[in-house]
Amino acid sequence: MSNTTLRKNQKNQLNNTGINQQKLRAFAGELAKDIHTQDDLAELSASLVKMTIEAALGAEMEHHLGYAKHEQNTQDIDISNNTRNGYYPKTIKGSHGEVEIFVPRDRSSSL
Numbered sequence: 346m347s348n349t350t351l352r353k354n355q356k357n358q359l360n361n362t363g364i365n366q367q368k369l370r371a372f373a374g375e376l377a378k379d380i381h382t383q384d385d386l387a388e389l390s391a392s393l394v395k396m397t398i399e400a401a402l403g404a405e406m407e408h409h410l411g412y413a414k415h416e417q418n419t420q421d422i423d424i425s426n427n428t429r430n431g432y433y434p435k436t437i438k439g440s441h442g443e444v445e446i447f448v449p450r451d452r453s454s455s456l
Contacts, residue, residue, distance in 0.1 A: 390441045398437070398446050406449045427453045 380386050407413050410427060432447040 387442065391444045394437075394439070394441050395444050395446055402446075402448055406451065409455070410451060427451050427455065 376389060380389060403414065406429065410429070414429065428451065430450050430452045432449055434445055435448050436443050436445050
């Protein structure tokens, strides 16, 4: 297979955000097996929104602090002794209804 054909195939599988559509369809197919009512669909939608937002907030905190959750801070202690400090609940409203998420916080409240 040529590089041009390979790039075309990869481009067809990715949408504008870089999400692999083939993997997403397979994932959606698996989830759809458990959906029997409109309430099931609403619950799934809310759960996906919750998980996506919490994952993004966790990644933002990891970038802000400079180390991953459950890893030791290897930065010089004089430069930053900021660490994770639990979570606080927040309710978000949208087309999916109200969803309670847990927002990570840091000791210095700098994020």
